[in-house]
Amino acid sequence: MAELPQKHRVSVSGVLKILGVSRSGYRAWKQRVPSVSEKHRDHIKDAIKQIYDGSHQNYGAPKITEMLHRQGESIAEKTVGNYMRQMGIKAQWVKPYTVTTIDSDFNSELQNILDEQFNPSRPDAVWVSDITYIWTYNGFVYLTSIMDLYSRKIIAWVLSQSLEAIHVVECVNKAKQMRNVTSPLVFHSDRGIQFVSQAFQKVTEGMINSYSKKAYPWDNACIESFHSLLKREWLNRFKIFDYKH
The missing domain is CATH 3.30.420.10 (Ribonuclease H-like superfamily/Ribonuclease H)
Structure with a gap:
């Protein structure tokens, strides 16, 4: 039976040397505490993911921004969109098309009484x-x-x-x-x-x-x-x- 190849252990020092990073710099990086802004960004991304999953992956940046505002967060829609791109998530969108309106050919007789007045003052108006x-x-x-x-x-x-x-x-x-x-x-x-x-x-x-x-x-x-x-x-x-x- 052929012998299996030996696994080679890679030393930290060797990797740091290849990357051109000092050992002191590596230790400082390991001990670094995330900044307030980084913590806030991670918090927002978690909130975005929760809202996105809660909508069954339907909501895009506009609706997620609205929901974040309701939760008391102050954030721009553009920032939410950037975070979503970084996270690799986006609103679902499928738009097939078929004709359902069969033209009646009474164009001159049919009047637009509503005239885009979409806010009536009472129900059933x-x-x-x-x-x-x-x-x-x-x-x-x-x-x-x-x-x-x-x-x-x-x-x-x-x-x-x-x-x-x-x-x-x-x-x-x-x-x-x-x-x-x-x-x-x-x-x-x-x-x-x-x-x-x-x-x-x-x-x-x-x-x-x-x-x-x-x-x-x-x-x-x-x-x-x-x-x-x-x-x-x-x-x-x-x-x-x-x-x-």
């Missing part, structure tokens, strides 16, 4: 709605949501396997039942064919229908931002089976 897609192993499904613009709360939602208007109607009926709405309110959406159908007009009778300008998502920014956040931070990060399975 303005509802906004949008349809987004969700990828699953069995193909796309579609999420229709209705938000009360006063509280930014989702008051009704429906999952479907098609973009038929009947699913928007179902969502509107759920919202009406949830809020027991009797007085007229503004209902804002994009110009998708689902939102101009006869069935939609009937279910929103007594409401004031408002529509975003064509190819201008900022008119319905609140609920579109919600759907974007929902997918970016949760749905697009996981492989999802069809919701009926």
